[in-house]
Amino acid sequence: MKTTAVIVEDLAVAAEVLQKYCVKSGRVTVLNTFSSIEEALPFLCDQVVNLIFLDVEMPGGNGFELLDKLPYSPEVILTTSKTEYAYNAFEYNVTDFLKKPFTYQRFLDALGKLREVSEKKEETEDLSHIYIKSDGKLIRLENDDILYIESMGDYVKFITNEKKIITHNTIKNLTTKINPSIFCKVHRSYIINMNKISDVRENMLYIKGTMIPISKANRTMVMSRLKII
Known part of the structure; x- marks a missing residue:
């Protein structure tokens, strides 16, 4: 191909x-x-x-x-x-x-x-999980447990249902490492789990009550991945 x-x-x-x-x-x-x-x-x-x-x-x-x-x-x-x-x-x-x-x-x-x-x-x-470095150890996170990832400068914060984990990384780097069939970059500061979106309102989406911005540049891609009927 x-x-x-x-x-x-x-x-x-x-x-x-x-x-x-x-x-x-x-x-x-x-x-x-x-x-x-x-x-x-x-x-x-x-x-x-x-x-x-x-x-x-x-x-x-x-x-x-x-x-x-x-x-x-x-x-x-x-x-x-x-x-x-x-x-x-x-x-x-x-x-x-x-x-x-x-x-x-x-x-x-x-x-x-x-x-x-x-x-x-x-x-x-093919992977259903990832490992991230935090506090001197490798932490396993199942893809389905990750709600979204937020940029914090030279660090990122992984948000799950139960915890928040901070690790040294960048959103740009993560876009090449995570499963693209599940995760989507919606803003320069956010990667989200597409399966966790509760609703979308104009240039915002919500995951577990948290409001996450959708950048103008990313909106077309995000909308194309939603199963709209």
């Missing part, structure tokens, strides 16, 4: 090279190409893709701003000529960092890393 992707790159030549490499590899189907984050965002909010080839510096904002606004977390391969973005790449858990100009072999290496990440995700999706 081919990987579905979009290219977000303001330089036409660079976009053409990526398109050519994708076709040549036979492993990536490019659904669309965009020259700015303003053009890419509506498409990506409406169409879930596996991968984004993302330039950093573009008209109207940088690539990381696009990732902040997305309602889900696709794999990302950064394409840029500047190495100073390597730290940001680490913070955003990107799959690989391609420094321009790059060869076809280097492109294939990036796709290899993508395959490794996909295999790890498949393993994660």
